[in-house]
Amino acid sequence: MSxxxxxxxxxxxVPVAVMAAVAALFLLLPLLALAVRTPWTxxxxxxxxxxxxxxxxVSVIASTASLGLATLLGVPLxxxxxxxxxxxxxxxxxxxxxxxxxxxxxxxxxxxxxYGRRGLVGESLADLTGVTIxxxxxxxxxxxxxxxxxxxxxxVEAALRSADTRYEEAAASLGAxxxxxxxxxxxxxxxxxxxxxxxxxxxxxxxxxxxxxxxAGNLPGRTQTMPLAVFLELETDPEAAYLLSFLLLAVxxxxxxxxxxxxxxxx
Amino acid sequence: xxxxxxxxAAFLGVLLAGGCGTGSESVTVFAAASLTESFEEIALAYEExxxxxxxELNFAASSRLAGQITSGAPADVFASAxxxxxxxxxxxxxxxxxxRTFATNILAIAVEPGNPLNxxxxxxxxxxxxxxxxxxxxxxxxxxxxxxxxAAAVEVRPVSLEATVKAVVTKVALGxxxxxxxxxxxxxxxxxxxxxxxxxDEDNVAAMYPIxxxxxxxxxxxxxxxxxxxxxxxxxxxxxxxxxTAP
Numbered sequence: 001m002s003x004x005x006x007x008x009x010x011x012x013x014v015p016v017a018v019m020a021a022v023a024a025l026f027l028l029l030p031l032l033a034l035a036v037r038t039p040w041t042x043x044x045x046x047x048x049x050x051x052x053x054x055x056x057x058v059s060v061i062a063s064t065a066s067l068g069l070a071t072l073l074g075v076p077l078x079x080x081x082x083x084x085x086x087x088x089x090x091x092x093x094x095x096x097x098x099x100x101x102x103x104x105x106x107x108x109x110x111x112x113x114x115y116g117r118r119g120l121v122g123e124s125l126a127d128l129t130g131v132t133i134x135x136x137x138x139x140x141x142x143x144x145x146x147x148x149x150x151x152x153x154x155x156v157e158a159a160l161r162s163a164d165t166r167y168e169e170a171a172a173s174l175g176a177x178x179x180x181x182x183x184x185x186x187x188x189x190x191x192x193x194x195x196x197x198x199x200x201x202x203x204x205x206x207x208x209x210x211x212x213x214x215x216a217g218n219l220p221g222r223t224q225t226m227p228l229a230v231f232l233e234l235e236t237d238p239e240a241a242y243l244l245s246f247l248l249l250a251v252x253x254x255x256x257x258x259x260x261x262x263x264x265x266x267x
Numbered sequence: 268x269x270x271x272x273x274x275x276a277a278f279l280g281v282l283l284a285g286g287c288g289t290g291s292e293s294v295t296v297f298a299a300a301s302l303t304e305s306f307e308e309i310a311l312a313y314e315e316x317x318x319x320x321x322x323e324l325n326f327a328a329s330s331r332l333a334g335q336i337t338s339g340a341p342a343d344v345f346a347s348a349x350x351x352x353x354x355x356x357x358x359x360x361x362x363x364x365x366x367r368t369f370a371t372n373i374l375a376i377a378v379e380p381g382n383p384l385n386x387x388x389x390x391x392x393x394x395x396x397x398x399x400x401x402x403x404x405x406x407x408x409x410x411x412x413x414x415x416x417x418a419a420a421v422e423v424r425p426v427s428l429e430a431t432v433k434a435v436v437t438k439v440a441l442g443x444x445x446x447x448x449x450x451x452x453x454x455x456x457x458x459x460x461x462x463x464x465x466x467x468d469e470d471n472v473a474a475m476y477p478i479x480x481x482x483x484x485x486x487x488x489x490x491x492x493x494x495x496x497x498x499x500x501x502x503x504x505x506x507x508x509x510x511x512t513a514p
Contacts, residue, residue, distance in 0.1 A: 118442035135426040217427025
């Protein structure tokens with residue numbers, strides 16, 4: 001009856017088709033409304049504006065740095081969660097994915113309490129080095145990495161867990177050291193999942209609002225990212241806010257389409 | 268009734284009752300963030316006098332609230348921390364009548380308890396080593412602070428422009444910022460988490476708080492009754508207890 005291989009496409013039962021159509025409309029209509037209200041004719045002058053350019057610059061730099069940090073730390077964490085065997089692994093996995101469901105403002109407060117000037121770690125850091133993190137670009141980067149790393153960890157861990165370990169075992173049996181196997185076998189094999197996870201994480205960091213405004217504050221040119229500019233422009237200049245929103249949206253759509261849902265096993 | 272259908276029906280009922288509020292027996296009040304504590308108390312007192320009526324409060328920066336109201340948010344009453352934001356709503360034809368000024372407030376500098384950095388006035392905020400936080404210029408208190416600093420000819424380089432006055436208080440209370448310009452009432456409301464440094468009258472700016480029932484109120488009588496209560500001696504007594512001055 002069934003043959004191995006990918007599932008064939010099927011015609012959906014009527015109730016499923018109807019609800020799916022409603023779901024698609026529910027998700028698409030707000031995006032459509034945004035596109036309709038965006039003042040396309042003013043796009044040149046709005047993009048040329050000092051505030052928009054500053055926000056764009058902060059967003060691009062900070063989200064890229066967040067992605068770097070999330071990748072550097074997230075891939076090893078994913079490996080440990082997928083391949084490691086140690087007590088408390090389930091707890092570690094739960095905590096590692098917690099920022100995905102935590103209200104971002106709560107995440108921002110938690111970051112302040114940990115890395116703030118009076119924070120658990122931040123106070124010693126300030127005493128020892130004189131460096132304080134809040135209100136700096138570094139805070140924007142940390143906030144972005146905090147909320148986006150789980151997306152990368154989840155994606156890469158899933159790929160590692162479903163991957164065939166025989167190649168790694170073969171490499172090891174031929175005398176390759178663990179670090180060499182990790183770099184030359186494991187990483188290349190999980191490259192597609194890694195790329196998908198990185199795209200997701202970057203888009204998430206780019207869109208972060210609550211943790212950023214709580215932990216990094218809001219200063220144009222330093223910590224004001226695109227989402228923060230959207231939030232504040234909405235009060236004085238809704239048109240600019242619509243355009244900025246649409247830009248953010250377009251970037252996210254491009255990222256999601258480009259990875260073709262690979263992170264979630266789509267094709 | 269089939270069990271699953273019962274669940275679906277109950278779900279739909281919750282959606283209709285909760286999501287699309289019919290507004291009967293409830294007054295939705297959009298109020299400036301600086302009114303948080305006083306209006307919570309006013310709402311309780313109002314509900315006590317009008318059994319069966321519920322007051323729904325929505326606090327945010329007045330500028331944000333005005334934007335929400337002009338975009339069609341279902342508010343019955345608007346209490347703003349400045350006249351400009353009220354004018355926006357009135358100008359859009361959304362007020363049921365002329366707004367009434369019900370309170371005034373003044374600015375204060377919020378500092379750490381004990382004032383360890385010895386901040387004595389606006390001029391100290393220019394000290395380069397201080398981390399000063401202000402509200403964004405779009406927010407009424409941010410604009411008032413800008414006016415006060417300009418009048419005093421003090422140039423401040425804030426490290427952050429926060430979205431509401433309460434966010435400014437929080438940054439100082441957590442010790443992340445050394446000082447912030449807020450309303451005097453916010454210092455009182457912080458209940459010891461921050462200390463207030465007074466700004467002398469000649470450098471201070473008076474914030475006027477207007478309130479109005481909105482034309483689109485689901486129950487115009489309740490909306491008007493709430494406004495009446497705020498300007499009544501009972502409402503004024505509560506506001507005075509929170510540090511507001513009668514207009």
